[in-house]
Amino acid sequence: MRQNPERRTALIDAAIEVLAAQGARGLTFRAVDTQAGVPIGTASNYFPSRDALLVQAGQRVFERLDPGAAVVGEALALPRTRESVDRLMHEMVGRITAFGSGYLAMMELRLESTRRPELREVLTEQIRANVQENIDFHLSSGMPGDADTVVLLYLALNWLIVERLTLPELFDDKRADALITAAVNQIVPSE
Known part of the structure; x- marks a missing residue:
């Protein structure tokens, strides 16, 4: 090779x-x-x-979606409030939708993993590790909420991203922004 x-x-x-x-x-x-x-x-x-x-395409999508040290540093400098979580969720959705082909490729890989056990194993490990990293960051940073808060935001916002990429006329930018804030307000406890 x-x-x-x-x-x-x-x-x-x-x-x-x-x-x-x-x-x-x-x-x-x-x-x-x-x-x-x-x-x-x-x-x-x-x-x-x-x-x-x-498998390598799946790994590369995660590399390209990584927010980087600058974004993590900015997040750590924010106050530990629901509003800060809202800001971070808007940044995340924006970053992911900006790399729409990567997210759509990941959707294809997920579908393909239902037929390929080795791919399913690799994706499961990657996504489990990614979710755990997000939980660990959230808890160690002192943002409001617990592990379930992070998982619920992950689930809700992932489907919003799917809608934005596959049916962009369904929710325009203004409505999508409002839905992100509504999800955060419903899921993240007040300080």
Whole structure:
């Protein structure tokens, strides 16, 4: 297998775009090569199988959705209030919807994982770890609420994101912002 890390990352990013545009059935090495603008056969030199490419695409989506140190630092500087949680949830939904192809690719991977136990295992571990990181951050930062608060926000806002990406006319920006605030006000206890 080839070892050029930049080329590998470009191929994985191309796989994310193919998943978002064509679904899991459309994810072929040829489609990835075409999306990446590389010679046909390149992806097959970097990944031993389509399953390996699926798994690495799932991992890459999480890397690209990571808020980064600056956002985490800003969050830690906020007061420990429901309003701060609201601000953080707006930032998160905005960040995720800005990388809509990544989120749609993750939806495709989730659907594909119902047929591929290895992929399901990897995604379950990744998502479980991500949820736990969010719980740990929330609790250690002293924001209002408990682990269930974080899980309920995760569940509610994930479906709002699905609606925004798949049926964008259903809730315009103003309505989506109001729904995020309503979810936070209903789920997060007052100080």
